[in-house]
Amino acid sequence: MAADSDLPTNYDVIVIGTGMTESILAAAASRVGKQVLHIDSNEYYGGLWSSFNLENLNKWVADCENKETLSSDLDDPNSDVKINNGEDFVFLRSQATHVNNVDLKWHIPKKSGEIKVEQWSRKSQTSDEEEQIEEVEVSESSSTKETSTRTHTNSESEKMPSTQCTQNSNWTQEDIMREYRRFNIDLAPKLLFARGSLVELLISSNIARYTEFHAVTRVLTWLDGELNVVPCSRADVFATRHVSVVEKRMLMKLLTTCMDTENLIQEFQGFDTKTFLDYLKSKRLTAHLLHYVLYAIAMGTDSTPCMEGVERTQRFLNSLGRYGNTPFLWPMYGTGELPQAFCRLCAVFGGTYCLQHPAKALVVADDRCVGVVSCGQRLAADHVVMSISQAPSNYFDDSPVSGISRAVFITNKSIMPAEKEPLTFLQFPPGPNHPNPVTVIEVGPSTHACPKGLFLVHMTCKQSKSAREDLLEIAEHILTVDDVNPSDYDITTGTQSTQTVKQESNFAHSEARGGNGDEAATVRTKPQVLWSMYFDCLETSKSNLSPSVPQNLHLCSGPDLELDFEFSVHQAEKIFKQMYPDLEFLPRAPDPEEIVIEGDSPEGNDQEANLFELVDQEDPPSSGQQVIENP
């Protein structure tokens, strides 16, 4: 970096890494008038909380695989930075060391051009009417032959027009890469509870105006080998045809009981040491209701303690009815937007931002961090905030070894097509082969997660082996994963494509071809995976730090396993209170009309003023999008 772009060397706070917690802290410090320097070694914001388009995601994968070379690439800080007696260098690590078992794969041919594929493409353009007839035929043939309830009983997907259905596998890698910019693929997909602490913080701090959200449209669960819509709101319970009226009353009554905080102690007397499952059984709920409440609403397991289950149910219900039919919000353009919103506020209040600006080492003396070595400069601050992913291993009492298993799939349609584009939250209950629940979030084009005609499916669970081993089985319940090596396509493109085409034509003639129809119908019902990525990421929210961490160095955890952002917000608030016990944590930021610019500049050319104008001129949100407002 050129000498003339050298940074000032003294700050109140230096923040290393632009993850969620770090960014909240940067904003909070800047907001109360502290001089903040916020640096990140990457060329993007968010670190492990980022969202990427498809090309940048490939780069990220490459970076993760090359972590060895990256870390050895560190200059020797001794060469250009001097330290005094009694001071020591503590070398920092690359974030990428927290990511393992990355496995990215295409499940479709590179290009079209194969004759039979073309035939299929043409066929797919037949009139809607014909397609509908085909569908009916299949449903009939399958329902007469299938004895299992797997696909064609009660599933709502059968009733809804499935518009994506026929655009099946005519996607090619080229098609998708042509639109790589239209993807926002999250490394840490999370939902916001409508009354969770992040939403409240966004509102109270007035940062909400930098963000836009979509309400999650439905909560699904996996029950008896098929997807079920969980009736969670009053309107859902009223409208659902899947539970009897008596069950409706049971469910509503149970939910009301959980919310009745006054009589809570009395109601749950004797259940302190029992599980939530025990409690639900004592209420003689039907099997369906028990499943809905335990696995979907409380997002628990058979061993969830009773009071924890109640708390989780309360959290879910408290957030209902604020912004949509479910308790959840999903950020437009992906979760990577959220750290950036906080960074933006930090910048508005004078914070300095430098991306591609790695911190190589800390200078530590007497249990304090007295310097940060970055790009040949020695910088100093009262407090240093840093992502835990860069901390050296001696800062941990026990190094985190296991973590979070993640999978992302690009698919050709929703797991349960609906009239309006769905945004789905689905929690897979633990099963015999997977001891941990699996969180599934499916997002579509209207949230700018992917191009039209495609969907993104995110899966997350606690790591037990590798992401692929942990998640593939679950993925196969709801998706068709044609697991072939992409190189197969290059060599035997023809064979693969032919198979697909064959299945489709079987499908069209399922009546005539008899038995093959069942298989084809199953293929047809589930979305097809076009691209997949698995990785494991260390879970650092519960790490025990060693006493050797300097007093004024504050370490922020990476993405945690929970569905929401609760942990980050609380951690940021806690650290802020340690740093500045007497100052307010993110007070409301002023609206543009409340601001006067010091130093008479009638043209208002100051950067801050412009920024606010930009905000002011933002288009009003189109329908379906949620702008958080305090109702």
Next chain:
Amino acid sequence: MHGRLKVKTTKEQEEEKRQKRAQKVKQYRAAFGRIVEKRQAGEKDEEGLQISQQILEMIPDIHSLWNYRREILEHLKEVVSEDELQRRLESERFLTETCLRANPKSYCAWHHRSWTMDHMPRPDWQRELTLCTKFLSLDERNFHCWDYRRFVVRRAQVPAQKELDFTDEKIAVNFSNYSCWHYRSKLLPVVQPDPMGVRPVTEAKHKEELELVQNAAFTDPTDQSAWFYQRWLLGRSRPCQAITRALLSTGRCLATLVHPIRAPLGLQFLIGAGREPLAGTWRTADGQSSSSVWVFTPTLPLPQPLPGPVYLGLDVDGHSVTAELEVSADGLSALLAVAPDFGAPLSPALSSVMLEELDACKQLLEFDPDSKWTLLTTVLLMQTIDRHVYEAETMHTLDELVELDYQRANYYRDLRSRLLVEYTLERQRGDVVDLTGLSLTALYHAPLLALVKTLILNDNHLRRPLSHLAALQCCESLSLDRNEVSSLAGWPAMPSLRSLSLRENALDDLECLATLSACPCLQILDLRGNPVAKGDQKEFQKKVLAILPSLSTLNGEHI
């Protein structure tokens, strides 16, 4: 370095706000003054439109301004071209839109909008309908908009089925919506009328609707709106207008009807084989303009004995109906007393539907034994299905409701009183009716007591102005011992009343006895045990006699 941000203090902001408000008030006063001037001067011009618009955009709820605008526009209608009028009314519509954005429940803005649309040369009703839909998606319970929607639907002639589909959608979003349920109750009989005329809609749809309500009830039994809709679904057709009581005698001629009427249309006595109309005048028993008890005064004395059969005629929905009175053995009077009908039997199909509903309610009560809407619905269902089988259970449930829903206890008590009177009237016929000790809080079905000579209402909780007693035209002896009557204000004229017992009530004001002078035959009055009768009996007697000189017996003592 850039200029630093400085946030205005709340004080500065408040001062700014205050100044702005003061400015606004000044502008408003000036503008409104100008409008009043102009309107008085009869000026109907552009300026008037402009100034009133400015005020309305700030404050949409000033009727006079909207009226003034309409005056100007009606004037303009005569002088401008059709295109110009269209343009102006479109901007008028836009103004109401602006106002409704600020206040979605502004009566005058909504009214002005319908006026505007009705005067527009080329109204775009489809656009209005779409707007309504959008508006209702923002607030599905805005009854102004529902009302406007019905207006638009009428003009645009939208098929009822389409609107029914729309209510389906809205109910699914939030079933706590009176407006929407109400709209359904108006649409369904149009879309699917019951060919049998027994139900409000076809049998199949009726079942479907009941299921829908059941879903709502089981989801949230405390929500009233669905229960109200259910009442409509289960409601029985109103009983037909008919004559219930009639009397033709020298002293007294009267007729009572099922429903009150405003004018005695076609109401007349017909006598003899030739059905000669009897000349005379009709008036209501209580002096109100609408009543179900009418008193007849013949112009000439009645023929004695009555020449042959006696009929009473009445116009019902434009048709004339007649009922024959029974002439007494001596031929001096004629009488009609139709047996009361408080609930005709249901058809088997409807009865089974009701039983299913009752069953569902009972299931619901297993979960929420305290759900008042469920309890009240069971009462109504039991009364409809078989009022005799469920008599005891009905009363028990009503007692429960009084306990549970104390704020509405009197509602349940009145309902209970009505049912008790009905049960009693079915059993007791004749000149004497005894309603002692039934804890009545109100006297229902008084018109059916029009011919009763002795009425005993002892040991009840009657207290309110007893104007219903006006119906008791033939009552000679009335006993109201041990009730809670505290005043005789509003006591009606009871032409036959000879003896009135009000022992042990709460009368404490001597003056109110004056109202009893409207009962010309009153001779025996008993006020023992009332605060007013305490103290020196001689003194008391004197005072009472001063007010009611015709009394012969007071407090059991002959005077």
